[in-house]
Amino acid sequence: MHATIGWMPYIADLHIHSRFSRACSPQLNVSTLAQWAKYKGINLLGTGDCLHPLWLSELKIKLKEDGSGFLSFDSAQDIKFLLTVEVASIYTHKGKGRRIHNLIFMPSFEAVERFQKALLSKRATLASDGRPIVGIPSKELLYMALEASDKALFIPAHIFTPWFGIYGSMSGYDSLAECFEDLTDKIYGGETGLSSDPGMNWRIKELDNRSIVSFSDAHSLPNLGREATVIGGELMDGFDGLWKAIKDQKVAGTIEFYPEEGKYHYTGHRNCGVKYTPDDTKAKGITCPVCKRDLTEGVMERVETLASREFQNSNIKYQNGIITSVEFPNRPGYRKLVPLNQIIAEALGVAKTSQKVLVEYKKLVENLEGEIKVLTKVSIDDIAKISGERVAEGVEKVRKGDLVIDPGYDGVYGVVKIWREDGQEQKSEQVPQLGLFD
16 A cells, blocks of 8 residues: 555654754755655654744744644645654653653644743743753653643653663663653653664563654654654544554554664673673673773663563564564564665765765655655666666665674664675575565
8 A cells, every 4th residue: 555645554754853953954944854755755744843933933934734733835735744843851850860852743833832831931941952951850841741732742752762762771761650650641652763673662561552653863854764653544634643543552563774773772882892782791791891881781781671571583573574573463563674875875885975876866766756665665677777786686685684784882873784895794684575555
């Protein structure tokens, strides 16, 4: 089934940023976001940064409300937008410093303005960064969001990231309940983040009755859609449909960055060149053998600490190219992909930011109905006709999971490559990657 308006399901990327966030591309504006959403094959895109006064003013000029809770841009009516923001809360709770990032989705400009007003009454600074930093505890922030709109969606962001995730080893909690207390039942989902995937999250019992969602956390246009969520329902159902899909666990699946490529996947010390798997830490401990300080705990290690159940690789199955597990039959599947510009760059032997990659990328996505479809459905022969055998081979290798993987750790991004160089170890899953929609 094709993911366009009037069909179900649809693809959403609801964690992005604007040019008003620090370390973000100046090219992030409404028109370019709409164009790149089309390139990617995204149907619903978050605005990001909707509390920033200048960005909100621009959104109110460029985007139109139609009563559905989604917004439209005149030159891209087939792409819908949703008012979204990531808020960083830094505070002390139960004697420990907390630094938690949360995603908040609002159904109207009016609701955003009520939320803005409430935050300003708490002396929050909203104009200095698109992702505002506030001294408000996460529970109180959730309460304020629900006061602004009883349909506000509040989702802890990149939940296992050591420094800023709700389950983070450095500044988070050991459970949602510890953080949100009597409001825990208002948390309907959690975001995997780039360093974890749904299979890792399935091991956490308190997530059993919550949706697991994935979004790109894009700071630039090419990174849109590197993670996304397939929402069960129809785009025309608007915000209410999205709210129900997440609340009632009607997410149809997710598109995942390889978690090994995240910069906190394994435990280690980058300055000391030490990188440990969970098995390594069991055997060697968490003290750095070089500097004798504690290693930075990675996401895999943190999952092991909090997990209430094992996840047996032998029970993984691939149904129509989607990763599922017989242990978790009620969980929607997910697909791990490598971004198309990365495949093209490696095939051509150039940097993925080069003009040559951009030209080739646009040729493919404009002729073959978007990046996600190119990576999952388009025939290899059709890709070869446009971009040649090498690019087509790269896409085929990604579909099979035939990749070179070197996991990240302690702030160092991991490496996922298509072709092996001399001395590199190949991880070959040979996963049949078929169509995302049947």
